[in-house]
Amino acid sequence: xxDFIKTFFRQFRYTKSFSQFGEDVVIQSLFRDKKNGIYxxxxxxxxxxxxxxxxxxLKGWHGLSIDPNPSLKFLYKIFRRRDIFANFxxxxxxxxxxxxxxxxxxxxxxxxxxxxxxxxxxSFFSWY
Numbered sequence: 670x671x672d673f674i675k676t677f678f679r680q681f682r683y684t685k686s687f688s689q690f691g692e693d694v695v696i697q698s699l700f701r702d703k704k705n706g707i708y709x710x711x712x713x714x715x716x717x718x719x720x721x722x723x724x725x726x727l728k729g730w731h732g733l734s735i736d737p738n739p740s741l742k743f744l745y746k747i748f749r750r751r752d753i754f755a756n757f758x759x760x761x762x763x764x765x766x767x768x769x770x771x772x773x774x775x776x777x778x779x780x781x782x783x784x785x786x787x788x789x790x791x792s793f794f795s796w797y
Contacts, residue, residue, distance in 0.1 A: 689719040689774065697724055708732035711759050715741065716748040719774055726752070735759055737767045738776060769794040 686694050700706060710722045713734035717723050722732065731751035737758040745754035758767060758778055768783035769776050771792035777783050787793050 685724065687717060687720045687723040692721045693724045696721065700725070704729050706730045710734045712736060713741075713754075714738070714773060714776070716744050716752070723749075737778070738769065738773060741773075 688694070706725065708722050708725055708730055709732055710720075713720070713722070713736045716726075716734070722730070722734070725732075726749055732753070733755060734745060734749065734752050735755045735757065737756065739756055742754050742756055745752055760778055766780060767776065767778055768780070768786075770786060771794050775786055775791055777786075783793075
């Protein structure tokens, strides 16, 4: 499996990934020679950890990063100064709860997903 992953990423000529599942590697392959672009990252989470857009940012891009977690605003001010951070959720207007977990990568607006995570003993932090 490890050889398959190495071969897969080698075809994109970009081996450093910040994304959770290597999505940024695919994005880099599509925009390899593009500099100073603009992106919109919905559900952006952390400006570096699991980021689908951090590698673009390092190439000079900037954009709009959207996430309902208010504690991320400070991190974006420090690490992504060219970005605009919008602190809100995107989705169904009838959703009124945002479930936050000790590992923010699990944060969700979906109550069923949150309940499943809590049933799996993922440490629940709070909701608002």
